[in-house]
Amino acid sequence: MALRRRGILHLMKKNIPLIILTLILILLPSTPFAQVQTRLRVIRASNVGAGVDPVLRDVHSQLGSLFNFTSYRLLRDESLSLSLNQPVSISAREGRITIEINLVRLQKGFSELRIRVVREEKEILNTQVRLSPGRTVLIGGPKLREGVIIYALSARV
Numbered sequence: 001m002a003l004r005r006r007g008i009l010h011l012m013k014k015n016i017p018l019i020i021l022t023l024i025l026i027l028l029p030s031t032p033f034a035q036v037q038t039r040l041r042v043i044r045a046s047n048v049g050a051g052v053d054p055v056l057r058d059v060h061s062q063l064g065s066l067f068n069f070t071s072y073r074l075l076r077d078e079s080l081s082l083s084l085n086q087p088v089s090i091s092a093r094e095g096r097i098t099i100e101i102n103l104v105r106l107q108k109g110f111s112e113l114r115i116r117v118v119r120e121e122k123e124i125l126n127t128q129v130r131l132s133p134g135r136t137v138l139i140g141g142p143k144l145r146e147g148v149i150i151y152a153l154s155a156r157v
Helices: 002-027 054-066
Strands: 035-048 070-084 088-092 095-107 108-121 122-131 134-145 147-157
Touching: 002 035, 035 095, 035 108, 054 070, 054 088, 054 147, 070 095, 070 147, 088 147, 095 134, 095 147, 108 134, 108 147, 122 134, 122 147
Parallel strands: none
Antiparallel strands: 035 070, 035 147, 088 095, 095 108, 108 122, 134 147
């Protein structure tokens, strides 16, 4: 019996590093490594002229139902890879306007993003949105002389 006990103890001591590594891998949450591929389109909406940029055809009906402008022009189209709690900032208009996007939650079927827009060091928008794969969320942004900026966000989870 004592010989058997010593054999078990020897086997356990020999495999302790493997057991610890296995426990660490099991207990580590997988979400910090999760990423969401997000598309951000910056759109200028105004009543100067008429027409919709051809690359905005997929959101044209949404734009028309939410905003009352005659012209929609794409200013910027960015593909972003967002990681949990690691904000990404994009500067526009010579650095005077910055949009910060932060993935705050990721679940099966949707991602939750915190959106902050800062103009000349003043926060002008702070909101949180849920994005489902294949859907686009439109956010009315800062005013411009002849219209507004609209942010179109879409994600693939």
